[in-house]
Amino acid sequence: METYDFKNEIIDKNGNKINILDVYNFNKIKESYITSLKNNNYSQNTIKTYSSIIHKFTTYLKNQIAIYNEKEFIKYFNSYILYLKQVKNVSQNYIYLVTVVVKKFLEFNNIHFLDSITTPKRIKSPPNFLTQKEVKQLLDSITWDENSDSDFRIITKLRDKLIVTLLYSSGLRVSELINLSVDNVNFEGKQLSIVGKNNSRVILLDESTKQLIQKYLEKRTQKSNYLVVNKSGNPLTPRYVQLMIKKYGNESGIEKKITPHILRHSYATHLFEQGVNIKIIQQLLGHSNLSTTQIYSQDANN
Known part of the structure; x- marks a missing residue:
């Protein structure tokens, strides 16, 4: 041109x-x-x-x-x-x-008409987050009865609990969650490989999360390499995950607005509260800039 x-x-x-x-x-x-x-x-x-x-x-x-x-x-x-x-x-x-x-x-596109325009200031506010007690309350609201519920309901509830668990315990973005494949899980090493928007990273899985993944995969009938799927075996949409978490948030009785990103915020804030080094948290979250990670420290320090 x-x-x-x-x-x-x-x-x-x-x-x-x-x-x-x-x-x-x-x-x-x-x-x-x-x-x-x-x-x-x-x-x-x-x-x-x-x-x-x-x-x-x-x-x-x-x-x-x-x-x-x-x-x-x-x-x-x-x-x-x-x-x-x-x-x-x-x-x-x-x-x-x-x-x-x-x-x-x-x-x-090598068009420099706006080079003289100053970028306006952004209003930064600390993100909302759930307490550890509220996270447990949210997870406890996702229940099923192994004896009386249908297989479809059990599998759906298992999947939903797995989604909430992974978003919180691994600090995943929704885009990362819905694109996870079964191959991303190293059961023997208890590791989850994540391909993020800025880089790839590895998250350690605790024993209960590993067992939850195994139980869901054993029970589901859909043949798919995606880790979490809908009833047709296709990957979930970000909107579906958002609405699902909102539903359980309402059912849990927690009065805060709960979104997938709030679970990610909560994960980071709780790591700060536990004294984890900020650079390690940056790696776990997949942030390219340390300044992005530092906003979570505001919640932990209040």
């Missing part, structure tokens, strides 16, 4: 001003950027969010008559941010995310 310096207006050979929107095919370069995210193992949720942000912004640009230089591009970006604030009433953190995503998208 031919590059142009749009710091000032550019006149073509016919004496007409060149429109930035005629030079850059945003739909095409968006596809290229999204492909790069997939190749770099970004989670499905992240890719979906980035794609939506880029689509909404480029659609806003296309509704403008013409953009002839970098200064006008910045003007329209700022008007878009103002529109999000005043009309859409979005949060400060969403404004931060839009700015970061749009700048990364443009930079990936």
Whole structure:
């Protein structure tokens, strides 16, 4: 793709001003950027969010008559941010995310119109977490009767308890959980191999979790290499896992909002409470930056 310096207006050979929107095919370069995210193992949720942000912004640009230089591009970006604030009433953190995503998208395509734009501050708050007592309360709410319940109900409850156990005791992301294969489990070594969005890591399994995995695999009838599956033997969706955990959270009587990520937060916070070194926790969580891990220490210290 031919590059142009749009710091000032550019006149073509016919004496007409060149429109930035005629030079850059945003739909095409968006596809290229999204492909790069997939190749770099970004989670499905992240890719979906980035794609939506880029689509909404480029659609806003296309509704403008013409953009002839970098200064006008910045003007329209700022008007878009103002529109999000005043009309859409979005949060400060969403404004931060839009700015970061749009700048990364443009930079990936060697478009530097927004280099002078300062990224707004993000409002950081410590994540909510469950106490160890509440985690036990949540797990205890997932029950079945081996003598009277149907095989389908027993297998489903076994699977659900395994999901909650793994999300908490291994600090998994939902995307990592639903992509786990049976081959990721080393029963003899009591280890779980995880392929994360930033790196791969190995988590130690306690005896009770290992036995729960074995019991579920022995009882389920679906033939699949995925570790946790639906009744058809297909991998679960992130949305299904979220709704399932919300259901058990309501049934447990815990008044806090419970999500898969809250279980991950709880895992990290409890490790801090036990005095585990922050760099070890960083490795266990699969964080690429230590600063991401440090937010959990705020809960442990309060």
